[in-house]
Amino acid sequence: MNVTDLSVMALWGAATLYAIAMVAHAIRLARVADQRAAARVAVAAGSAASSAEASAGETGDAPAPASSVRTGRASVAKPAGIARSTTLVGAVLHGVGLIARGIDAGHAPWSNMYEYTISGSFFAVAVFLIVQRRRDIAFLGAGVTGFATVALGIALTVLYADVSPLPPALQSYWLVIHVSIAVLVTGIFIVSFIATALQLMRDYREEGELPVEGGPVRRAWRRWHNLLARSYDRARWLEAVPSATSLEALSFRLNAVGFVLWTFTVMAGAVWAEHIWGRYWGWDPKEVWSFVIWVLYAAYLHARTTQGWAGRRSAWLAIAGFVALIMNFTVVNLYFQGLHTYAV
Amino acid sequence: MARLKLDNYVVPEAPRLGVRGWLRWMWRQVTSMRVAIILLVLLALASIPGSVLPQWPQDAAATRGFIAANPFWGPLLDTLGFLDVFGSAWFTAIYLLLFASLIGCITPRTLHHWRELRRPVAATPRRLDRYASRGPVTVSVSADDAAARVGAHLRPRAGWLGALTGYRVRIDRRERADGTPEVALAAETGHVREVGNLVFHAALVGVLLAMGAGSLLTYRGQAIIVEGRSFTNAVVAYDTFDAGRLFNPASLDPFTLRLDTFDAVFDDAGRALDFTAHVTYTAPGADPVAAEVAVNYPLEVNGAKVYLQGNGFAPVMTVRDPAGEVAFSGPVPFLPQDAVYTSSGVIKAPDVTVGEQLGFKATLYPSAVEGPFAIGSVHPDPANPVITMLAFEGDLGLDEGVPQNVYRLDESQLSPVRGDDGQPLTLRLALGDTVELPSGATVSFEELPRFVALDLRADPSLPWLLVAAVLTLAGLATSLFASRRRLWMVAREVDGTTVVTGAALAPAHDTAVMEALERALAVASGGEPDAARDPGEREHQ
Numbered sequence: 074m075n076v077t078d079l080s081v082m083a084l085w086g087a088a089t090l091y092a093i094a095m096v097a098h099a100i101r102l103a104r105v106a107d108q109r110a111a112a113r114v115a116v117a118a119g120s121a122a123s124s125a126e127a128s129a130g131e132t133g134d135a136p137a138p139a140s141s142v143r144t145g146r147a148s149v150a151k152p153a154g155i156a157r158s159t160t161l162v163g164a165v166l167h168g169v170g171l172i173a174r175g176i177d178a179g180h181a182p183w184s185n186m187y188e189y190t191i192s193g194s195f196f197a198v199a200v201f202l203i204v205q206r207r208r209d210i211a212f213l214g215a216g217v218t219g220f221a222t223v224a225l226g227i228a229l230t231v232l233y234a235d236v237s238p239l240p241p242a243l244q245s246y247w248l249v250i251h252v253s254i255a256v257l258v259t260g261i262f263i264v265s266f267i268a269t270a271l272q273l274m275r276d277y278r279e280e281g282e283l284p285v286e287g288g289p290v291r292r293a294w295r296r297w298h299n300l301l302a303r304s305y306d307r308a309r310w311l312e313a314v315p316s317a318t319s320l321e322a323l324s325f326r327l328n329a330v331g332f333v334l335w336t337f338t339v340m341a342g343a344v345w346a347e348h349i350w351g352r353y354w355g356w357d358p359k360e361v362w363s364f365v366i367w368v369l370y371a372a373y374l375h376a377r378t379t380q381g382w383a384g385r386r387s388a389w390l391a392i393a394g395f396v397a398l399i400m401n402f403t404v405v406n407l408y409f410q411g412l413h414t415y416a417v
Numbered sequence: 418m419a420r421l422k423l424d425n426y427v428v429p430e431a432p433r434l435g436v437r438g439w440l441r442w443m444w445r446q447v448t449s450m451r452v453a454i455i456l457l458v459l460l461a462l463a464s465i466p467g468s469v470l471p472q473w474p475q476d477a478a479a480t481r482g483f484i485a486a487n488p489f490w491g492p493l494l495d496t497l498g499f500l501d502v503f504g505s506a507w508f509t510a511i512y513l514l515l516f517a518s519l520i521g522c523i524t525p526r527t528l529h530h531w532r533e534l535r536r537p538v539a540a541t542p543r544r545l546d547r548y549a550s551r552g553p554v555t556v557s558v559s560a561d562d563a564a565a566r567v568g569a570h571l572r573p574r575a576g577w578l579g580a581l582t583g584y585r586v587r588i589d590r591r592e593r594a595d596g597t598p599e600v601a602l603a604a605e606t607g608h609v610r611e612v613g614n615l616v617f618h619a620a621l622v623g624v625l626l627a628m629g630a631g632s633l634l635t636y637r638g639q640a641i642i643v644e645g646r647s648f649t650n651a652v653v654a655y656d657t658f659d660a661g662r663l664f665n666p667a668s669l670d671p672f673t674l675r676l677d678t679f680d681a682v683f684d685d686a687g688r689a690l691d692f693t694a695h696v697t698y699t700a701p702g703a704d705p706v707a708a709e710v711a712v713n714y715p716l717e718v719n720g721a722k723v724y725l726q727g728n729g730f731a732p733v734m735t736v737r738d739p740a741g742e743v744a745f746s747g748p749v750p751f752l753p754q755d756a757v758y759t760s761s762g763v764i765k766a767p768d769v770t771v772g773e774q775l776g777f778k779a780t781l782y783p784s785a786v787e788g789p790f791a792i793g794s795v796h797p798d799p800a801n802p803v804i805t806m807l808a809f810e811g812d813l814g815l816d817e818g819v820p821q822n823v824y825r826l827d828e829s830q831l832s833p834v835r836g837d838d839g840q841p842l843t844l845r846l847a848l849g850d851t852v853e854l855p856s857g858a859t860v861s862f863e864e865l866p867r868f869v870a871l872d873l874r875a876d877p878s879l880p881w882l883l884v885a886a887v888l889t890l891a892g893l894a895t896s897l898f899a900s901r902r903r904l905w906m907v908a909r910e911v912d913g914t915t916v917v918t919g920a921a922l923a924p925a926h927d928t929a930v931m932e933a934l935e936r937a938l939a940v941a942s943g944g945e946p947d948a949a950r951d952p953g954e955r956e957h958q
């Protein structure tokens with residue numbers, strides 16, 4: 074087996090494990106939700122289960138005297154363990170695949186779309202695992218591993234490209250500085266995007282349906298709101314996810330780190346552009362979109378401290394920023410002509 | 418925050434605003450956070466067409482083509498500024514308004530914060546149970562000692578990091594509502610956060626100013642140099658030259674640059690591995706020095722930088738008129754059209770002694786492979802260079818004094834040279850060949866040197882821009898990672914023991930604040946600050 078095969082096989086292995094992890098995470102979420110619902114019923118019935126236990130179900134590790142909750146605990150621990158170990162082993166295989174690719178290519182494994190995808194999804198999982206060590210964010214697991222599965226699948230089937238030498242334009246230490254941070258930020262924003270998406274779902278679920286009244290625009294808006302509120306009301310697994318407020322706090326912290334690093338990425342890109350093309354900023358499509366992303370996340374940071382914009386509206390701005398990030402990576406790389414076209 | 422009220426007359430009691438009132442109202446709107454958010458979103462949206470539609474400054478040829486291909490939309494979009502988004506009036510208006518808003522926003526905040534910094538710490542609230550609180554804990558020292566210990570723990574350590582992260586502390590002895598004494602400690606930190614935020618926003622203005630200064634002072638010229646030839650730095654020597662309004666052409670340093678050789682290395686598949694230009698640089702009155710210019714490694718020459726922007730072949734062609742006199746001789750840069758350097762160029766031979774002027778539209782195939790009907794190149798290296806060309810005779814149109822594009826043949830007064838069959842003649846020359854036209858004129862393909870396209874650029878604003886950018890980043894990181902916290906602690910003596918209660922106030926995302934509070938309480942009871950850090954307590958909310 075040569076290095077090329079090793080890389081591809083390790084990545085396929087990672088994709089498979091992530092898929093299993095995603096299912097296990099999803100089962101865990103559903104069971105935690107059931108458990109909480111059961112605890113709530115128990116409270117309503119006036120049994121011994123106090124409201125404290127209803128919230129203690131969060132990690133599945135908390136002491137829980139009521140018998141229904143105790144059986145619930147066991148049923149949560151198993152998928153939780155499977156999810157944890159498959160994610161971890163998947164990440165190790167993913168890392169092996171990435172390093173093997175780097176050795177095979179003879180340069181940092183982020184010089185074309187295939188390489189960006191495998192490295193960006195690796196960073197997403199790594200960020201998840203690192204944050205997970207410090208606080209319990211297992212509820213993001215299904216989203217992160219699902220994302221990584223899809224990304225690796227697309228990378229290996231559609232985007233795959235044989236190793237190629239670096240074109241002169243990329244022969245620079247800036248490839249390591251600028252692009253590695255860009256890919257890392259992508260990983261961070263993926264995780265925070267999943268948190269923001271959950272936040273919005275929780276938010277609509279918590280707020281519930283609103284009366285349809287007012288002018289035509291307001292009515293249409295309310296209908297849209299109610300549609301979302303109804304569909305998230307049906308999604309019972311959302312019970313296993315923290316409240317919209319704590320998800321907001323989590324995604325803000327990730328977004329804050331992401332934004333600082335993105336600012337750095339854009340600045341480092343400008344310095345590199347100055348080295349290579351003799352101008353630090355030229356509104357090349359890639360530069361335009363990097364700017365759009367930066368400005369949207371800046372709008373998000375403003376919105377979350379502004380009355381009337383904090384919470385849901387600012388979350389939508391963060392989502393817009395993430396969509397722009399994905400656009401920059403897909404549509405801009407594939408369809409727009411510019412100096413960055415070697416990216417494909 | 419001012420709410421947008423469009424009609425003041427609906428509220429009879431409201432005073433009429435008058436001109437000054439309206440101006441003030443408008444200024445308040447412009448500097449409101451809401452408007453800042455809207456302008457930011459507008460700025461993002463307004464940028465997008467700049468990546469979707471062809472833009473004049475980035476690609477004039479594509480833009481011209483787009484307008485020609487869309488007779489309705491092309492001119493309309495052009496008039497509306499969509500084909501030069503980043504120079505358009507509306508884009509400029511958005512960002513200028515945003516920066517007006519920014520300045521109007523940070524100036525009062527800076528003044529306010531300056532006063533805030535010098536105000537004493539606010540007293541501890543009467544009731545701590547409204548905030549996230551911890552305790553009460555019982556400690557073995559007096560209330561005064563407990564407060565003093567915590568104060569010492571929270572106050573800045575020596576060194577800049579301590580100064581940045583330390584708390585400002587205030588300790589009061591006061592009476593409770595029931596008349597019993599207590600010692601209250603109030604501590605706050607996070608001014609550095611606000612300072613960072615202000616530095617960040619001010620540095621953004623700096624970035625804009627540096628960029629503006631740059632556009633006035635910079636110059637950029639492009640020159641094509643063929644192997645073995647030199648270039649003298651002067652405005653007339655450039656193929657294209659752009660400069661800011663404040664640039665002085667006399668300030669160009671008249672150095673010369675000679676392209677000795679150009680290395681282009683490709684792998685077997687034709688992928689570029691390395692481009693390096695070996696040049697000799699001669700500053701006025703100095704000895705020549707050898708230097709290299711490569712894609713990521715510009716050459717620094719006296720305040721300017723020389724960048725390697727492109728390369729290609731410049732076949733040396735000689736055209737003789739029917740009398741055998743040289744009508745043109747020299748290297749002709751051919752522009753590469755694809756990855757294997759199939760290149761096209763135009764040869765103009767105006768100086769004929771007999772007959773008509775001659776012009777040629779030519780294509781070079783560096784590694785030509787000829788099939789029955791077509792010819793193509795398989796590799797960018799010149800393994801088998803072949804030039805095919807169409808010849809024209811007539812008037813090249815060079816005498817009118819209108820500058821002509823050297824890569825284009827003005828065919829309006831030319832007619833193709835035809836062969837015996839009456840069809841336009843296609844000439845084919847391998848390296849070293851000479852072919853004869855029906856008129857008796859000849860063309861020779863003599864050598865195949867390479868050329869490089871060099872960009873010379875100087876921008877005196879760059880150091881300033883870098884400083885502003887670094888300040889932006891530093892301010893931003895400080896602002897986002899430093900947290901604004903208030904910690905309070907009340908100690909009182911009850912039945913011979915001291916009871917301490919603590920509370921904290923911080924933004925929701927600051928989940929570590931309770932740890933800080935627990936550490937402070939641990940200190941109050943005489944323990945080590947780290948005692949509160951055992952993992953069991955980590956997840957407490």
Ligand code: HEM
Nearest residue numbers: 371374378448449450453515518519522614617893896897
């Ligand atoms: C060029 C336009 C602007 C950009 C790119 C920008 C960017 C940012 C960013 C990234 C932050 C979050 C980081 C931090 O807290 O320091 C921020 C915060 C802030 N900005 Fe701006 N800003 C701009 C204009 C404005 C304007 C016009 C205002 C005034 C209305 C403003 C007021 C604020 C305030 C008050 C905060 C602090 C929010 C907080 O408490 O976290 N900014 N800005």
